[in-house]
Amino acid sequence: MEDWLGDVKDAYFLREFFPDDRPGWIVASAYIETNSDDYKETVSLSTGLVSPQTAHALVRALQTAENNMDFYICPEGHNLEIDAPEYILRGWLIRDNGDLEYDERDPYRNGAGRLRGLPGTTVxxxxxxxQRYCCGRLKWFRQESDIPSFIYETWGNRERGQGSRRYLGGKIVCSGHRLLVRKEDLAEFLQLxxxxxxxxxxxxxxxxxESGTSYDTEDSKEMAFDRLFLLRRCGAVEAAERSFEAWRSDCS
Structure with a gap:
Protein backbone atom coordinates (compact mmCIF):
# COMPACT_ATOMS: atom_id res chain seq x y z
CA MET A 1 0.00 0.00 0.00
CA GLU A 2 2.88 2.39 0.75
CA ASP A 3 4.26 1.89 -2.77
CA TRP A 4 0.78 2.45 -4.21
CA LEU A 5 0.46 5.71 -2.27
CA GLY A 6 4.00 6.82 -2.99
CA ASP A 7 4.13 7.13 -6.76
CA VAL A 8 2.21 6.86 -10.02
CA LYS A 9 4.26 5.77 -13.03
CA ASP A 10 3.92 7.45 -16.41
CA ALA A 11 2.66 4.17 -17.88
CA TYR A 12 -0.34 4.35 -15.54
CA PHE A 13 -1.12 7.92 -16.61
CA LEU A 14 -0.79 6.97 -20.28
CA ARG A 15 -3.30 4.14 -19.90
CA GLU A 16 -5.86 6.65 -18.67
CA PHE A 17 -6.00 8.38 -22.07
CA PHE A 18 -4.89 5.43 -24.23
CA PRO A 19 -7.34 2.87 -22.78
CA ASP A 20 -6.43 -0.80 -23.19
CA ASP A 21 -10.09 -1.71 -23.71
CA ARG A 22 -10.52 0.79 -26.58
CA PRO A 23 -7.64 0.52 -29.08
CA GLY A 24 -7.84 3.26 -31.68
CA TRP A 25 -9.50 5.67 -29.25
CA ILE A 26 -8.35 8.43 -26.90
CA VAL A 27 -10.07 9.55 -23.71
CA ALA A 28 -10.94 13.24 -24.09
CA SER A 29 -12.63 13.69 -20.71
CA ALA A 30 -13.18 11.44 -17.70
CA TYR A 31 -13.93 11.16 -14.01
CA ILE A 32 -13.64 7.70 -12.43
CA GLU A 33 -13.98 6.74 -8.77
CA THR A 34 -12.98 3.30 -7.49
CA ASN A 35 -13.68 2.20 -3.91
CA SER A 36 -12.99 -0.75 -1.67
CA ASP A 37 -12.83 -1.19 2.11
CA ASP A 38 -9.05 -0.69 1.91
CA TYR A 39 -8.55 2.03 -0.66
CA LYS A 40 -10.13 4.71 -2.82
CA GLU A 41 -8.85 6.15 -6.10
CA THR A 42 -10.24 8.99 -8.16
CA VAL A 43 -9.04 9.84 -11.67
CA SER A 44 -9.96 13.04 -13.47
CA LEU A 45 -8.95 13.85 -17.04
CA SER A 46 -9.39 17.13 -18.90
CA THR A 47 -8.23 18.25 -22.35
CA GLY A 48 -7.92 21.55 -24.20
CA LEU A 49 -6.56 23.10 -27.38
CA VAL A 50 -3.19 24.87 -27.30
CA SER A 51 -0.96 26.77 -29.70
CA PRO A 52 1.79 24.42 -31.01
CA GLN A 53 4.48 27.11 -30.86
CA THR A 54 4.20 27.66 -27.10
CA ALA A 55 2.54 24.42 -25.99
CA HIS A 56 5.65 22.82 -24.51
CA ALA A 57 6.56 25.94 -22.56
CA LEU A 58 3.00 26.04 -21.24
CA VAL A 59 3.17 22.39 -20.12
CA ARG A 60 6.48 23.01 -18.33
CA ALA A 61 5.06 26.04 -16.55
CA LEU A 62 1.86 24.27 -15.49
CA GLN A 63 3.66 21.07 -14.43
CA THR A 64 5.84 23.05 -12.01
CA ALA A 65 2.89 24.86 -10.44
CA GLU A 66 2.81 24.26 -6.68
CA ASN A 67 -0.92 23.60 -6.76
CA ASN A 68 -2.90 22.25 -9.70
CA MET A 69 -5.78 24.45 -8.54
CA ASP A 70 -3.73 27.42 -9.80
CA PHE A 71 -4.78 26.62 -13.39
CA TYR A 72 -7.84 25.23 -15.12
CA ILE A 73 -8.17 23.42 -18.43
CA CYS A 74 -11.63 24.76 -18.94
CA PRO A 75 -14.62 23.86 -21.11
CA GLU A 76 -15.47 25.63 -24.35
CA GLY A 77 -16.55 29.24 -23.91
CA HIS A 78 -15.37 29.54 -20.30
CA ASN A 79 -14.08 32.94 -19.19
CA LEU A 80 -10.75 31.38 -18.16
CA GLU A 81 -9.83 30.45 -21.73
CA ILE A 82 -6.50 32.02 -22.73
CA ASP A 83 -6.37 33.76 -26.09
CA ALA A 84 -3.18 35.82 -26.01
CA PRO A 85 -0.74 36.47 -28.87
CA GLU A 86 1.80 33.99 -27.45
CA TYR A 87 -0.37 31.56 -25.48
CA ILE A 88 -3.64 29.91 -26.47
CA LEU A 89 -5.56 27.53 -24.22
CA ARG A 90 -9.12 26.93 -25.32
CA GLY A 91 -11.82 24.49 -24.42
CA TRP A 92 -13.35 22.19 -27.02
CA LEU A 93 -15.75 20.21 -24.85
CA ILE A 94 -18.76 21.31 -22.84
CA ARG A 95 -18.75 20.33 -19.21
CA ASP A 96 -22.42 19.67 -18.52
CA ASN A 97 -25.51 20.01 -20.66
CA GLY A 98 -27.81 19.92 -17.64
CA ASP A 99 -29.53 16.68 -18.64
CA LEU A 100 -29.44 13.30 -16.98
CA GLU A 101 -28.80 10.10 -18.86
CA TYR A 102 -30.36 8.32 -15.87
CA ASP A 103 -33.14 9.57 -13.63
CA GLU A 104 -31.60 10.44 -10.25
CA ARG A 105 -34.59 8.80 -8.54
CA ASP A 106 -34.19 5.56 -10.48
CA PRO A 107 -33.18 2.90 -7.90
CA TYR A 108 -31.38 0.97 -10.65
CA ARG A 109 -29.20 3.91 -11.67
CA ASN A 110 -26.26 2.43 -9.68
CA GLY A 111 -24.46 5.72 -9.18
CA ALA A 112 -24.39 6.81 -12.84
CA GLY A 113 -24.96 10.56 -13.05
CA ARG A 114 -25.08 13.63 -15.22
CA LEU A 115 -23.69 13.92 -18.72
CA ARG A 116 -20.37 15.75 -18.46
CA GLY A 117 -17.62 16.37 -20.99
CA LEU A 118 -19.39 16.32 -24.35
CA PRO A 119 -18.25 17.58 -27.79
CA GLY A 120 -18.49 21.37 -28.02
CA THR A 121 -19.66 23.60 -30.84
CA THR A 122 -16.25 23.96 -32.51
CA VAL A 123 -15.61 20.25 -33.03
CA GLN A 131 -25.67 13.01 -32.00
CA ARG A 132 -27.39 9.63 -31.76
CA TYR A 133 -28.31 7.25 -28.96
CA CYS A 134 -27.61 3.68 -29.96
CA CYS A 135 -26.47 0.41 -28.41
CA GLY A 136 -27.08 1.87 -24.96
CA ARG A 137 -24.63 4.74 -25.42
CA LEU A 138 -24.62 8.33 -26.60
CA LYS A 139 -22.52 8.68 -29.76
CA TRP A 140 -21.60 11.34 -32.32
CA PHE A 141 -21.25 10.45 -36.00
CA ARG A 142 -19.99 12.33 -39.00
CA GLN A 143 -22.51 12.73 -41.79
CA GLU A 144 -22.94 9.58 -43.88
CA SER A 145 -20.65 7.59 -41.57
CA ASP A 146 -21.53 4.46 -39.62
CA ILE A 147 -18.41 4.76 -37.45
CA PRO A 148 -18.78 7.03 -34.40
CA SER A 149 -16.30 9.84 -33.86
CA PHE A 150 -17.14 10.19 -30.16
CA ILE A 151 -18.61 7.78 -27.63
CA TYR A 152 -19.84 8.81 -24.19
CA GLU A 153 -19.75 6.13 -21.51
CA THR A 154 -21.18 6.38 -18.01
CA TRP A 155 -21.48 3.64 -15.44
CA GLY A 156 -22.11 2.96 -11.78
CA ASN A 157 -21.62 0.04 -9.47
CA ARG A 158 -23.65 1.04 -6.43
CA GLU A 159 -26.32 -1.41 -5.42
CA ARG A 160 -29.77 -0.46 -4.21
CA GLY A 161 -29.85 0.72 -0.62
CA GLN A 162 -26.13 1.47 -0.46
CA GLY A 163 -25.36 4.89 0.94
CA SER A 164 -22.16 6.88 0.75
CA ARG A 165 -20.89 5.51 4.11
CA ARG A 166 -20.73 1.74 4.15
CA TYR A 167 -18.62 -1.38 4.32
CA LEU A 168 -18.19 -3.06 0.97
CA GLY A 169 -17.50 -6.56 2.23
CA GLY A 170 -14.37 -7.02 0.13
CA LYS A 171 -15.99 -5.81 -3.10
CA ILE A 172 -14.54 -3.17 -5.41
CA VAL A 173 -17.07 -0.68 -6.77
CA CYS A 174 -16.49 1.76 -9.60
CA SER A 175 -18.52 4.61 -11.07
CA GLY A 176 -17.70 7.35 -13.52
CA HIS A 177 -17.90 8.63 -17.06
CA ARG A 178 -15.59 9.16 -20.01
CA LEU A 179 -15.75 10.65 -23.49
CA LEU A 180 -13.82 8.73 -26.15
CA VAL A 181 -12.69 10.24 -29.44
CA ARG A 182 -11.52 8.21 -32.41
CA LYS A 183 -7.85 8.86 -33.17
CA GLU A 184 -8.38 9.53 -36.88
CA ASP A 185 -11.06 12.13 -36.20
CA LEU A 186 -9.04 13.82 -33.48
CA ALA A 187 -6.04 14.04 -35.81
CA GLU A 188 -8.16 15.64 -38.53
CA PHE A 189 -9.74 18.09 -36.10
CA LEU A 190 -6.36 19.21 -34.73
CA GLN A 191 -5.09 19.73 -38.28
CA LEU A 192 -8.14 21.82 -39.16
CA GLU A 210 -7.84 2.78 9.34
CA SER A 211 -11.03 4.68 8.49
CA GLY A 212 -14.46 3.80 9.76
CA THR A 213 -16.09 3.13 6.38
CA SER A 214 -15.09 2.90 2.74
CA TYR A 215 -16.13 6.55 2.26
CA ASP A 216 -14.83 7.93 5.58
CA THR A 217 -11.65 9.79 4.61
CA GLU A 218 -11.11 11.65 7.90
CA ASP A 219 -8.63 9.03 9.16
CA SER A 220 -7.35 7.89 5.77
CA LYS A 221 -3.96 8.61 4.20
CA GLU A 222 -4.27 10.56 0.96
CA MET A 223 -1.84 11.35 -1.83
CA ALA A 224 -2.53 13.39 -4.96
CA PHE A 225 -0.69 13.30 -8.30
CA ASP A 226 -1.07 15.54 -11.34
CA ARG A 227 0.52 15.08 -14.78
CA LEU A 228 0.30 17.01 -18.03
CA PHE A 229 0.86 15.72 -21.55
CA LEU A 230 0.80 17.07 -25.08
CA LEU A 231 -0.66 15.25 -28.04
CA ARG A 232 0.91 16.94 -31.04
CA ARG A 233 -1.15 16.98 -34.19
CA CYS A 234 1.86 15.44 -35.97
CA GLY A 235 1.49 12.40 -33.70
CA ALA A 236 4.12 13.03 -31.02
CA VAL A 237 3.34 12.61 -27.30
CA GLU A 238 5.27 14.84 -24.89
CA ALA A 239 5.46 15.67 -21.20
CA ALA A 240 7.42 18.49 -19.59
CA GLU A 241 10.68 16.54 -19.49
CA ARG A 242 10.38 13.63 -21.93
CA SER A 243 8.69 12.20 -25.02
CA PHE A 244 6.72 8.99 -25.49
CA GLU A 245 5.66 6.66 -28.28
CA ALA A 246 3.64 8.38 -31.02
CA TRP A 247 -0.14 8.23 -30.80
CA ARG A 248 -0.56 8.09 -34.59
CA SER A 249 0.69 5.15 -36.65
CA ASP A 250 1.65 7.49 -39.51
CA CYS A 251 4.05 9.43 -37.26
CA SER A 252 7.63 8.23 -37.55
Missing part, protein backbone atom coordinates in the same frame (compact mmCIF):
# COMPACT_ATOMS: atom_id res chain seq x y z
CA UNK A 124 -19.27 19.55 -33.79
CA UNK A 125 -19.23 22.11 -36.60
CA UNK A 126 -15.74 21.23 -37.87
CA UNK A 127 -16.55 17.52 -38.23
CA UNK A 128 -20.28 17.93 -38.99
CA UNK A 129 -21.23 15.70 -36.08
CA UNK A 130 -24.68 14.28 -35.44
CA UNK A 193 -7.72 23.95 -36.04
CA UNK A 194 -3.91 24.08 -36.28
CA UNK A 195 -3.77 23.18 -32.59
CA UNK A 196 -2.29 20.53 -30.31
CA UNK A 197 -4.11 18.85 -27.44
CA UNK A 198 -3.11 19.36 -23.81
CA UNK A 199 -4.13 16.65 -21.34
CA UNK A 200 -4.25 17.00 -17.56
CA UNK A 201 -4.69 13.88 -15.43
CA UNK A 202 -5.23 14.11 -11.70
CA UNK A 203 -5.09 10.99 -9.52
CA UNK A 204 -5.97 10.93 -5.82
CA UNK A 205 -5.36 7.82 -3.73
CA UNK A 206 -6.56 7.07 -0.20
CA UNK A 207 -5.48 4.30 2.16
CA UNK A 208 -8.74 3.65 4.02
CA UNK A 209 -7.71 0.68 6.16
Missing amino acids: TDALSLE QERDLIIEIGITRNDQR
